[in-house]
Amino acid sequence: MLAKGIFISLEGIDGSGKSTLHQVIRQSLLTEYKVISVREPGGTFISEKIRELLLDIKNQGIAPETEAILYAAARAQLIKEIIAPALGHDNIVIADRFMDSTIAYQGFGRGLDLKFLHELNDLCTGGLKPDLTLLLDITPEEAQKRKAKERPDRLEKEGIGFQKKVRQGYLRLAAEDAVRIKIITAREQEAVQKEALQYIKGLIAARWG
Ligand SMILES: Nc1ncnc2c1ncn2[C@@H]1O[C@H](COP(=O)(O)OP(=O)(O)O)[C@@H](O)[C@H]1O
Numbered sequence: 001m002l003a004k005g006i007f008i009s010l011e012g013i014d015g016s017g018k019s020t021l022h023q024v025i026r027q028s029l030l031t032e033y034k035v036i037s038v039r040e041p042g043g044t045f046i047s048e049k050i051r052e053l054l055l056d057i058k059n060q061g062i063a064p065e066t067e068a069i070l071y072a073a074a075r076a077q078l079i080k081e082i083i084a085p086a087l088g089h090d091n092i093v094i095a096d097r098f099m100d101s102t103i104a105y106q107g108f109g110r111g112l113d114l115k116f117l118h119e120l121n122d123l124c125t126g127g128l129k130p131d132l133t134l135l136l137d138i139t140p141e142e143a144q145k146r147k148a149k150e151r152p153d154r155l156e157k158e159g160i161g162f163q164k165k166v167r168q169g170y171l172r173l174a175a176e177d178a179v180r181i182k183i184i185t186a187r188e189q190e191a192v193q194k195e196a197l198q199y200i201k202g203l204i205a206a207r208w209g
C-alpha cells in the first residue's frame, strides 16, 4: 500500500533540457505508477493567466518584485488545486520548475533579497518541498546553441549574463541542500536520462520499498 506521494522537481536554465527529460521520465514511470505532470508558471486556470502575463514579450516593464510575487501566486494556486491533492492520492508529481526557480531567477538573477524570497516561497508552499530536485546544469552558451532555432520568450531574451547569474544561483542552492538537489551535468540525452532515472528509482525504493 502506497502511503504518500512522491514529489520531484526539475530545475535548470532555459535550454537545459527540463521539458525533454520530463517527457522521458513521465513515460518511464507511467507504466508502473500514477504520474501527474505540472509546469511553472501554470497548470491551473488562474496560474496559466499569470503565465501569460509573465512570459509575454510585451511586458518588459514588469518590476522584479511584481515578477517574484506573480510567480509565487501561480505556485500557490498550483499547489492548492493540483500538487497537494495529487500527493495525497499517492501520485508521483513531476514539476517543471518549482520554488528553486524563484531563488535562482528573482534572487540571483534579478538581485532581490534572498530572505524575502525564501519567506515568500514558504508562505506560498506552506513548507511543501520536493522530495527530489534534479538540477540540469549547462553553460548558458551551450543552452543558447540548443535553443537557437526557437523563438525566445521574455525571460529567455535576458541574455547570457543573466543566465550565468541564474546558473550560479542554482549551483549555490545545490551546494546548500545536496540531499534534495542532485546536479545532472548536461550531456547526451541517454546519459542524462539514465542518471535521472537512477535518482528517481532510488527515491521510490526508499519511500515505497
Ligand atoms: N541532452 C540533450 N542534448 C542535446 N540537446 C538537447 C538535450 N536535451 C534537450 N535538448 C534540446 O535542447 C532544446 C531545449 O530543451 P528543453 O527540454 O526544451 O529545455 P528546457 O525545457 O529546460 O528549456 C530542445 O531543442 C531539445 O530538443
Ligand SMILES: [Mg+2]
Binding pocket: 018, 019, 020, 096
Ligand atoms: Mg521547458
